[in-house]
Amino acid sequence: MVNVIKHPLITHKLTQMRKAETGTKDFRQNLDEIAGLMAYEITRDLPLKPVRVTTPVAPCDTYELAKPIILVPILRAGLGMVNGICTLIPIAKVAHIGLYRDEQTLQPHTYFEKYPKNIKDATVIIVDPMLATGGSAIAAIDMVKKQGAQDIRLANLVAAPEGVQAVEEAHPDVDIYLAALDDHLDAHGYIVPGLGDCGDRIFGTK
Numbered sequence: 001m002v003n004v005i006k007h008p009l010i011t012h013k014l015t016q017m018r019k020a021e022t023g024t025k026d027f028r029q030n031l032d033e034i035a036g037l038m039a040y041e042i043t044r045d046l047p048l049k050p051v052r053v054t055t056p057v058a059p060c061d062t063y064e065l066a067k068p069i070i071l072v073p074i075l076r077a078g079l080g081m082v083n084g085i086c087t088l089i090p091i092a093k094v095a096h097i098g099l100y101r102d103e104q105t106l107q108p109h110t111y112f113e114k115y116p117k118n119i120k121d122a123t124v125i126i127v128d129p130m131l132a133t134g135g136s137a138i139a140a141i142d143m144v145k146k147q148g149a150q151d152i153r154l155a156n157l158v159a160a161p162e163g164v165q166a167v168e169e170a171h172p173d174v175d176i177y178l179a180a181l182d183d184h185l186d187a188h189g190y191i192v193p194g195l196g197d198c199g200d201r202i203f204g205t206k
């Protein structure tokens with residue numbers, strides 16, 4: 001399932017990010033805010049379990065989250081979505097997957113991975129602002145599945161149709177959440193119109 005999250009605040013903030021003249025500070029802040037807004041939708045159907053608590057007045061039969069939540073940012077750019085989501089889900093644990101895309105071959109290369117213990121029982125949310133060819137997302141999903149993850153969601157800010165199709169073919173069990181589905185990839189594997197190199201714009205490295 002692909003879910004393009006439509007919300008005027010998300011659209012407005014993404015427009016600021018797309019502008020070539022937007023600097024590091026505003027780019028980062030808008031990404032942080034959009035990630036928080038997306039988290040609301042990504043978690044809409046999380047399972048709950050019944051619990052009995054005692055309020056200052058009386059016992060109360062209510063619900064709390066049934067499963068742990070593990071956020072998995074794909075380094076580097078995925079780090080830009082962590083704070084916004086953790087503000088909404090402070091109990092989330094955070095795994096890290098280090099991947100970079102070779103600029104010539106567009107193939108992903110792994111350089112780091114670190115996971116919390118309970119990944120098998122958790123809802124795993126992989127985050128990366130850009131879904132271009134889909135190579136990085138497919139590799140990250142392969143990696144968390146190898147760790148035993150079963151309930152996996154993928155959250156991207158901007159995607160190309162080519163990347164969405166590749167992820168859907170490789171991992172049909174993974175739901176994809178987007179803020180925007182753009183037009184196509186250019187010859188260098190950049191999303192058009194996209195927003196440029198997200199990692200470099202977040203961290204000011206170009």
Ligand SMILES: O=P(O)(O)OC[C@H]1O[C@H](OP(=O)(O)OP(=O)(O)O)[C@H](O)[C@@H]1O
Pocket residue numbers: 074075076077078099100101102106108128129130131132133134135136137163189198199200
């Ligand atoms: O769908 P794909 O074709 O794999 O491309 C998308 C990947 O490329 C970018 O990362 P990059 O390799 O530039 O690393 P960075 O985040 O460290 O800048 C982006 O953040 C994704 O991880």
Ligand SMILES: O=c1cc[nH]c(=O)[nH]1
Pocket residue numbers: 077130132189190191192194195196197198199
């Ligand atoms: O458009 C793109 C494609 C891959 N990575 C980016 O940061 N931007």
Ligand SMILES: [Mg+2]
Pocket residue numbers: 077197198199200
């Ligand atoms: Mg980059």
